[in-house]
Amino acid sequence: MITNRVKWIIGLIFAAMLCSWIILAAGGGSPESGSQDMAVKTQAVAPGKGKLAIIIDDCGYSGSIIEKFAQIDAPLTFSVLPYVLYSQTAIDSAKASGKQVMVHLPMQSPSEANVEKTTILSSMTDAEIEQTTQNAINATPGALGVNNHQGDSATTDIRIMQNVMRTIANNKMFFIDSMTTPASVGCKAAKAFGVATAENELFLDNRNSVPYIENQLRKAVKLAHNKTIIAIGHARVNTAQAISNMLSEIHQSGIELVFASQIVR
DSSP: OOOHHHHHHHHHHHHHHHHHHHHHHTTOOOHHHHHHHHHHHTOOOOOOOOEEEEEEEEETSOHHHHHHHHTSSSOOEEEEOTTSTTHHHHHHHHHHTTOEEEEEEEEOOSOOTTOOTTOBOTTSOHHHHHHHHHHHHHTSTTOOEEEEEEOTTGGGOHHHHHHHHHHHHHTTOEEEEOOSSTTOOHHHHHHHTTOOEEEEEEESOSSOOHHHHHHHHHHHHHHTTTSEEEEEEESOHHHHHHHHHHHHHHHHHTOEEEOGGGTOO
């Protein structure tokens, strides 16, 4: 004999089945399809597929610091100052560690405090500018490209940049505008002479602090999302440490580290 309690339970079961049938009839879908929809909505954004080239400026001032960069397992590009004490050491270290070499060409800036003895100046004739550029290239064997060292004044002077680019073009090299000033005409002059070129988009170490440089590298990764960019650091201990610390994070982001020559167009 069925008790009232059993009848009550059967009624609850029947009511639940009826509600489920009504939901399905109205297009509510099955629990499985609802889970799949939720999975799609919460899926993580795909990592970027861009490329980042890191140039290390001022190579040649120190031999011990350059070795720290040589030990980093990444395609860094060493921009070497000609005629300084450890210029050849930097070139040799780059070649031995599979890094790329550029000429870090000293150019005139408003401040005279850090002018190198081979700096390209506005007072030079066209012939002197071309010869000074050629001498710097000759002093940096194996270099594939050139970027400016300082140059806030020189890179805004179209006459100077035309003579520099004529020499770079004759040597079949590329040019990276360090963008020490937004008024630079470097890339404009390069394109006029058929020189492959690109612009620096971010300085990594305006503050000589490992956490700061790591955060700048994160900015570079964001900028490189689905495109190609160049970032510039300097031959300093903290910059080498920050890059080493960030290699795994950069790799996980999906951004590919490449040489400067792979960025220019």
